Amino acid sequence: MKLWIGLLLLSVTSHLHATLENQTCKACHPTIYKEYQNSMHSRSSIYKDVIHKAVWDRHPAKAKGEYTCAKCHSPSDPSVMNDNTKLTDNKIQQTEPISCQQCHQIESVEKHAKSNKNILTTKEKTFFSADIALKGTKVEFKEESSFFGMFTTKSGSAYHDIDYSNEGYYNGDSCMGCHSHKQNAKGFLMCDLEVKQGDSKDTCISCHMPQNKGSIANQKDTVTHAYHGDNIRNSTPTYLSKYIKLSLDKNANGFNVAIKNKATHTLFPQSLRLNQLRVTIERSGKAIKLKTESFARVIGSNGKPTMPWLADSIISDTSIKALETRKISFDATLEKGDTVLVEFGYYVVNPKAAKMLNITDKSVTEFIVLTKERFKI
Numbered sequence: 001m002k003l004w005i006g007l008l009l010l011s012v013t014s015h016l017h018a019t020l021e022n023q024t025c026k027a028c029h030p031t032i033y034k035e036y037q038n039s040m041h042s043r044s045s046i047y048k049d050v051i052h053k054a055v056w057d058r059h060p061a062k063a064k065g066e067y068t069c070a071k072c073h074s075p076s077d078p079s080v081m082n083d084n085t086k087l088t089d090n091k092i093q094q095t096e097p098i099s100c101q102q103c104h105q106i107e108s109v110e111k112h113a114k115s116n117k118n119i120l121t122t123k124e125k126t127f128f129s130a131d132i133a134l135k136g137t138k139v140e141f142k143e144e145s146s147f148f149g150m151f152t153t154k155s156g157s158a159y160h161d162i163d164y165s166n167e168g169y170y171n172g173d174s175c176m177g178c179h180s181h182k183q184n185a186k187g188f189l190m191c192d193l194e195v196k197q198g199d200s201k202d203t204c205i206s207c208h209m210p211q212n213k214g215s216i217a218n219q220k221d222t223v224t225h226a227y228h229g230d231n232i233r234n235s236t237p238t239y240l241s242k243y244i245k246l247s248l249d250k251n252a253n254g255f256n257v258a259i260k261n262k263a264t265h266t267l268f269p270q271s272l273r274l275n276q277l278r279v280t281i282e283r284s285g286k287a288i289k290l291k292t293e294s295f296a297r298v299i300g301s302n303g304k305p306t307m308p309w310l311a312d313s314i315i316s317d318t319s320i321k322a323l324e325t326r327k328i329s330f331d332a333t334l335e336k337g338d339t340v341l342v343e344f345g346y347y348v349v350n351p352k353a354a355k356m357l358n359i360t361d362k363s364v365t366e367f368i369v370l371t372k373e374r375f376k377i
């Protein structure tokens, strides 16, 4: 047993300087590693994200050969981070553009008007994490502790120290170096999550990284771990659906549908997204489709939509804001026995923009229902 563990340690240390850092984590955190493979954080480079690529291909920075997107889209690739003219297709770009370490070493976030900046810890192999029971403590791995000991529950990790004292891993501030907002070269705010906490007790982490079945590490048997697969493409992100509540009330002229957004940020804030409410009355075996209501933040110049880097103003903004309840009225009269089907969903890429950008990939061009409700009248 001791020999086996020694070998494991050796093989782990010899991987330290390998280019693919996540492979090291995989050895002990296979469940989280697997989940991460499906997240957009593992696919945020131009080599894995068709939308990012399509926009990059038309971006003026490309003509200059300067991949200025790296600090958020592929911060783990040292070559392009050190010199933004050195973007190449490599394994990091393919599999871990935002690696495990990248997120777990964010010590603080510096605020700037253009976009924020992540400040990483300079302590090697110290990872920040959250655990209410251990909040404020640091768990160090000491090699003198018995090999047997480190495989018990309370001795930390055999590979790294863990710092449980960073507030950003409890309240979600560690997400805000990349996700808060971004201005273009004209100083126009292209996107902004517009976070508003209000009375909500939820955080980026409680909503986006809910506890999911499976152990946090091979050497520490836990029933659940924090979900690492954030991705709104391909299929409904069901763990997020419950934060949108749909309701219906009849009135003299027809009825209202209310959309209650419990998220502490604007829904679908990216200008490429298209968010829709679709309502159908099912009456005596027939489906009567009512008008589709769209919610979007359209940006552009001179009153016309443009690519994000050319935009200098908001053309229209019907996006649903943090903690807002939006009411949409319909003038159709409902009859007893009707069922009203209400669907709330999105296109990852607005079909018009997809056409302009020549994007045909089904994973981003098909309508996805985030949540739906059937109301019997």
Ligand code: HEC
Pocket (backbone or CB within 6 Å): 012, 021, 022, 024, 025, 026, 027, 028, 029, 100, 101, 104, 127, 128, 129, 130, 131, 153, 154, 155, 156, 157, 158, 159, 160, 162, 216, 217, 218, 219, 220
């Ligand atoms: C040799 C095995 C091993 C390797 C390699 C390893 N870890 Fe761990 N890690 C553990 C163990 C065991 C724990 C649980 C420690 C505890 O809670 O006592 C842990 C805990 C953690 C935690 C904190 C969990 C919590 O309780 O909140 C984080 C974050 C983490 N690891 C990240 C990483 C990252 C990132 C990598 C890759 C760079 C990595 N680990 C590589 C074994 C390992």
Ligand code: HEC
Pocket (backbone or CB within 6 Å): 051, 052, 055, 056, 059, 061, 067, 068, 069, 070, 071, 072, 073, 115, 116, 177, 178, 179, 181, 182, 269, 270, 272, 348
């Ligand atoms: C300050 C950090 C930051 C920088 C710099 C940045 N982005 Fe992003 N970008 C993000 C984040 C965060 C998202 C995901 C937001 C979301 O899904 O709501 C994103 C999403 C996108 C999307 C939408 C992809 C999708 O999922 O539909 C495109 C396109 C995009 N970025 C292009 C670029 C290009 C091109 C550059 C460089 C010229 C760039 N970004 C630079 C943070 C950044």
Ligand code: HEC
Pocket (backbone or CB within 6 Å): 172, 175, 176, 179, 193, 195, 202, 203, 204, 205, 207, 208, 232, 240, 241, 243, 244, 262, 263, 264, 265, 266, 267, 268, 269, 270, 273
């Ligand atoms: C109460 C739950 C809740 C909280 C808190 C929350 N979110 Fe969300 N988030 C959602 C829901 C629901 C969606 C799906 C709708 C959407 O994509 O906008 C979402 C979507 C997103 C998206 C994808 C948007 C897009 O269209 O690409 C990003 C990025 C995001 N959240 C980041 C964050 C960050 C960062 C925080 C912390 C400031 C946060 N969220 C807090 C519920 C939440």
Ligand code: HEC
Pocket (backbone or CB within 6 Å): 022, 025, 026, 029, 032, 033, 034, 036, 041, 098, 099, 100, 101, 103, 104, 129, 130, 131, 169, 174, 205, 209, 216, 217, 224, 225, 226, 228
């Ligand atoms: C987008 C940022 C991000 C990335 C990428 C990321 N993590 Fe995490 N991770 C977090 C945050 C934030 C938490 C704290 C969540 C919590 O405890 O509720 C966390 C928690 C953990 C935990 C503790 C789980 C628990 O249930 O307490 C482990 C272990 C871990 N991460 C390992 C990894 C590994 C391994 C990878 C790469 C395969 C990885 N992380 C990638 C942000 C990230």
Ligand code: HEC
Pocket (backbone or CB within 6 Å): 040, 041, 043, 044, 045, 049, 052, 071, 072, 073, 075, 098, 102, 103, 172, 174, 175, 176, 177, 178, 179, 204, 205, 208, 209, 230, 231, 232, 233
């Ligand atoms: C190092 C920068 C960085 C950090 C830190 C980061 N993200 Fe992201 N995140 C991105 C980028 C870039 C994308 C867009 C990827 C794309 O679409 O190409 C993204 C995408 C997302 C998405 C959208 C997924 C989709 O399908 O469009 C969600 C949700 C999200 N992140 C949540 C979080 C949360 C929650 C945290 C904090 C725990 C976090 N992110 C931390 C850079 C980051």
